[in-house]
Amino acid sequence: MTCPKCGSQNVNVQMVNEARLKNVHHSIFWWIFVGWWWIPIKWLCFTVPALLFKIFGHKKQRIVNNVKTVCVCQNCGYSWEIR
Template sequence: MVCPKCGSENVSIQAVSIVSNQKHGLIWWLCIGWWWLIIKLIGWICIGIFMLVFKLFKKNKVKTTVHSYAVCQNCGNKWKV
């Protein structure tokens, strides 16, 4: 493999993991708004359940993507393979 920047053949391939935390959208906020109405109607017992769902929901939002990157040992240029 040849570096597209400097033309050097001294290139190594390495795995880079990227953790992206997605931000909540409008639909998510609408859902929370409804939750507050339900909590007012049913009571504080529901909060425990909702918080549990909320935590699980939050956990699922974090996703890890692994990409292979080629790194030039000559100029430090990095690009996706």
């Protein structure tokens, strides 16, 4: 493995497991103007059909595991992905 930036052979190859965690933080203004009525509506519109679908629908779950290989140059610190 050769660094594309500096041409060094001192490259560290790592396997990185990318966990997709989405943290949505709403501002205080969002909660005052939207959150208090949007959450029950969201519950009625999305959670109830989702629960019904969960009960009567297919019990099939798909786990998306995104593993990527990342190379880090020990000489200049440049990192890149291998696909």
